[in-house]
Structure formats: structure tokens, C-alpha cells
Amino acid sequence: MSDTEVSSENRGQWSSRWGFILAAAGGAVGLGNIWKFPYITGENGGGYFVLMYLVFILLIGLPIMVAEVLVGRTTQKSPAGAFRSMSKAGSPWILAGWLGVLTGFIILSYYSVVAGWALHYTWFSFTQGFTGMDADAIGSAFGTLYADTSTNVFWHLIFMLLTIGVILGGIQRGVERAARILMPVLLLMLLVLLGLAIFSDGFGRALDFVFKPDFSKVTSAGVLEALGHSFFTLSLGMGAMITYGSYLKKKEDLVAASGMITILDTVIALIACMVLFPITFSFGLEPEGGPGLVFVNLPIAFSQLAGGVFWSTLFFALLVLAALTSAISLLEVVVSTVIDEFKWSRPMATLFCGGAITLFGLPSALSGSEDSFFGNGFKDHSAFLFDGETGKNWFDTFDHLASNWLLPIGGLLIALFVSWRVSDNAREEAFKSGSRFARWYWNWLFLLRFIVPIGILSVILHKIGLI
Ligand code: PHE
Numbered sequence: 001m002s003d004t005e006v007s008s009e010n011r012g013q014w015s016s017r018w019g020f021i022l023a024a025a026g027g028a029v030g031l032g033n034i035w036k037f038p039y040i041t042g043e044n045g046g047g048y049f050v051l052m053y054l055v056f057i058l059l060i061g062l063p064i065m066v067a068e069v070l071v072g073r074t075t076q077k078s079p080a081g082a083f084r085s086m087s088k089a090g091s092p093w094i095l096a097g098w099l100g101v102l103t104g105f106i107i108l109s110y111y112s113v114v115a116g117w118a119l120h121y122t123w124f125s126f127t128q129g130f131t132g133m134d135a136d137a138i139g140s141a142f143g144t145l146y147a148d149t150s151t152n153v154f155w156h157l158i159f160m161l162l163t164i165g166v167i168l169g170g171i172q173r174g175v176e177r178a179a180r181i182l183m184p185v186l187l188l189m190l191l192v193l194l195g196l197a198i199f200s201d202g203f204g205r206a207l208d209f210v211f212k213p214d215f216s217k218v219t220s221a222g223v224l225e226a227l228g229h230s231f232f233t234l235s236l237g238m239g240a241m242i243t244y245g246s247y248l249k250k251k252e253d254l255v256a257a258s259g260m261i262t263i264l265d266t267v268i269a270l271i272a273c274m275v276l277f278p279i280t281f282s283f284g285l286e287p288e289g290g291p292g293l294v295f296v297n298l299p300i301a302f303s304q305l306a307g308g309v310f311w312s313t314l315f316f317a318l319l320v321l322a323a324l325t326s327a328i329s330l331l332e333v334v335v336s337t338v339i340d341e342f343k344w345s346r347p348m349a350t351l352f353c354g355g356a357i358t359l360f361g362l363p364s365a366l367s368g369s370e371d372s373f374f375g376n377g378f379k380d381h382s383a384f385l386f387d388g389e390t391g392k393n394w395f396d397t398f399d400h401l402a403s404n405w406l407l408p409i410g411g412l413l414i415a416l417f418v419s420w421r422v423s424d425n426a427r428e429e430a431f432k433s434g435s436r437f438a439r440w441y442w443n444w445l446f447l448l449r450f451i452v453p454i455g456i457l458s459v460i461l462h463k464i465g466l467i
Pocket of ligand 1: 027028029030031032033107232233234235236238240326327329330
């Protein structure tokens with residue numbers, strides 16, 4: 001038995017293909033689906049934006065998803081080791097793996113702060129509720145939370161502790177068990193809320209808004225936003241799917257599994273829209289609410305609804321669960337890399353990495369405060385990143401860096417690596433083994449070789465103002 005076989009046995013494995021699909025879908029379904037997708041759909045005018053997003057998911061997201069899972073399953077390693085073992089000794093490709101680890105580290109540090117808002121809103125919904133508050137009071141409650149450093153730090157710590165707790169449990173007893181419980185609960189909660197939305201007055205208008213493309217609303221910024229979001233929502237470009245794929249048994253059909261994850265993620269994002277927009281329209285609110293769509297519009301609706309306490313607790317608990325399964329996948333990338341590369345034990349690696357990310361997240365938790373250095377003060381220091389515009393606070397700076405730069409670059413690298421560097425035989429065999437979709441091999445390779453790089457490069461070039 002070779003070394004790699006020994007170590008992959010010790011690394012842990014999913015108990016079944018569904019264990020993998022649920023865990024990976026749990027990683028993909030997160031704040032991106034329930035908080036971000038509806039609000040960027042609202043800002044970009046609905047139907048046409050959704051259509052673009054669906055096209056990108058299919059032509060760019062899905063091929064990269066297959067590529068990542070393929071690399072993980074083939075090498076049975078986390079990103080750095082995976083790139084190393086599929087390229088020549090000393091090859092710089094390993095840096096692509098480390099870039100993913102860095103990206104995961106950064107994203108989790110601020111993701112946890114948004115998840116903290118969801119925790120706070122769950123707690124608030126449950127203990128007090130929005131009933132009796134008027135729209136202004138609800139709007140300013142979000143503003144107050146945003147600026148309140150001690151509350152933000154408190155919930156950030158709680159959320160990181162929850163995430164660390166799951167990762168300490170390992171693959172089957174931690175990550176997979178959490179996903180097996182949380183994902184069905186999440187789906188059920190979402191369907192209950194969808195039931196509420198279907199019977200509201202705004203449902204027909206919301207259907208039109210989300211599914212009827214209005215070509216007068218097309219903007220180039222919207223197209224780019226749709227592309228960027230297709231990475232974020234599928235957790236692509238940072239090795240999360242490489243890592244989860246590395247716990248997959250070699251005989252599993254990776255194309256079918258990737259397709260399933262993509263479908264689950266997309267359907268949940270669309271359902272989230274069909275929960276939010278009917279409620280928004282029914283209460284005469286605007287779909288362009290921005291990041292506050294979830295934290296302001298929904299509470300306004302809940303405040304006027306019979307059973308509002310129940311519905312708002314349910315909704316924000318759902319947001320917490322979705323965020324938790326994603327945070328788990330982010331931390332697992334970092335932890336499994338430290339375990340694989342430095343041979344640390346899981347508990348040591350988890351406590352160390354979890355602790356470091358928690359610390360690195362503290363400035364994000366302080367970013368909403370005007371007085372804090374990381375809030376207003378940081379804008380002077382980050383202005384150079386946003387050519388000419390004013391800078392952003394710590395939180396927004398790192399969010400911008402990770403979602404607009406690191407993820408697309410990571411996605412581009414993995415696509416180029418798998419389609420041009422990995423040997424034909426290894427790639428073809430991995431794609432086809434056990435797959436019902438073997439005959440799609442050439443279509444996939446074509447997308448990965450040409451369409452994906454052209455798509456991503458045009459976004460990057462547009463961002464730096466070249467096209
Ligand atoms: N896909 C997650 C979401 O939609 C976010 C995420 C990005 C998680 C990258 C892991 C890696 O919220």
C-alpha cells in the first residue's frame with residue numbers, strides 16, 4: 001500500500017454519495033443564496049439578471065465545479081497538496097492551492113460577522129419580535145446593530161465557536177452529520193416560508209419580476225455581477241469543492257454529484273427570491289433595498305403579519321443554518337490543508353486556524369462603527385484599491401478583494417490547470433469513471449478550455465478598465 005493510500009484512509013471519507021452531496025450543497029447554499037442573491041436581483045431589475053445568472057451557472061459554474069471535484073477526488077488531498085500531486089515537482093501551480101486557502105481564511109473572517117447579524121436577528125425575533133415597531137424604527141435598528149461593536153464582536157465569537165465545534169468533530173461525525181440534519185431542516189423551513197409567500201398578494205408580481213426578462217434593464221455591470229455571483233454562490237475558486245471532493249470515494253460519479261449540488265444551490269436561490277419578493281411587494285416595499293432587503297424589508301413585513309414572531313424567528317434561524325454549513329466548508333479548507341501539509345492533529349489544526357480566523361475577523365466586526373479605526377479610519381488606507389473612489393471600511397475592503405478578485409482568479413486557475421495541464425488520460429479517466437454522463441466529456445472540456453477563461457478574463461479586464 002502506498003503512502004497516499006494510507007494517509008487518505010486516515011483523512012476520513014463521506015459515508016455515501018448523498019453524504020457528500022448534502023455537505024457540498026450545504027457549503028454552497030449560504031448567505032449568498034438567501035441574503036445576497038435576492039438583493040442583487042432586486043438591484044439589477046429582476047428577470048434578465050436571473051436569466052444571465054442561470055446561463056453563467058450552466059456554462060461556467062458547473063464545468064468548474066466538475067473540475068474542482070475531479071481534482072479533489074483524484075488526489076484525495078486538500079488544495080495545496082492536490083495541485084502539487086497533479087503537477088511536476090517544484091511547479092508553481094501549488095500557489096493556486098495556497099491562494100484558495102488564503103481566500104477561505106479571508107471570506108470566513110467577515111462571513112462570520114454577517115452570520116452574527118442573522119444570529120442577533122434570530123435572538124431578537126424570538127425574545128422580542130418586531131411586532132409594533134414601525135418601518136423607521138426597524139430601519140434604524142439595523143443601523144444601530146451595524147455600528148454596535150460589542151454586539152458584533154459577541155455574535156461573531158459565538159458563530160465562530162459553533163463552526164469550530166463542528167469541524168472538531170471531523171468529516172463523518174462533524175461535517176456530514178451537521179449537513180444531514182441542517183440541510184433538510186433548511187429546505188423544509190424555506191418551503192414553509194414559500195407557502196406563506198404563495199398566498200400573499202404580491203406573488204404574481206414577484207413571479208413576473210423574477211422570471212420575466214425585461215431587456216430594457218440590461219447593464220454591463222449587471223452581467224458582471226451575475227458572473228461574479230455564480231462563483232460565490234457555488235463556492236468555486238477557492239478549493240472548497242476540491243477539499244470536499246477529496247473525501248469522496250474514487251468510484252463515485254462526480255459529474256452527477258456536481259450537477260446535483262449545482263441544481264440544489266440554484267433552486268434554493270430561486271426559492272429565496274420567491275419568498276422575499278412576494279412579501280416585499282405585498283407590503284408595498286421596494287425590491288431595490290440593497291443589503292438591507294433581508295434585515296429591514298422582511299422585519300417590516302413580519303411586524304405587520306399575524307404570527308410575525310414565529311415567521312421572523314423561522315426566517316432568521318434559516319439564515320443562520322445556511323451560513324453555518326457554508327462557514328463549515330470555509331474552515332474545513334483551511335484546517336484540512338494544515339492537517340495534510342503540516343501533519344497536525346485535527347483538534348490542534350482546528351483550534352489554531354479557527355482562533356486565527358476569529359482574530360482576523362475582529363476588525364470586520366468593528367467596521368460598522370464610525371469611531372473605529374477599521375470603520376471610517378480605514379477608508380483612507382484602502383482608497384488606493386478603489387482607483388480614485390473613496391476607500392471602504394475593513395469589512396467591505398476584504399469582501400471586495402475576495403469576491404471580486406480572489407474567487408474569479410482562483411476559478412480561472414483551476415479551469416486552466418485541469419483543462420490544459422492535467423494529462424489527457426488522467427482527466428478523461430477521472431471524468432468518465434462510473435459516470436452516467438461520460439459522453440459529455442468533450443463538451444465539458446470545451447467549456448473549460450475556452451468559454452470559462454474567456455468569460456472570466458473579460459470580467460477581470462472590464463474591472464481594470466481595459467474593455
Ligand atoms: N457559497 C457560499 C454562499 O453562497 C459562500 C462561500 C463562498 C462558501 C466560497 C465557501 C466558499 O453563501
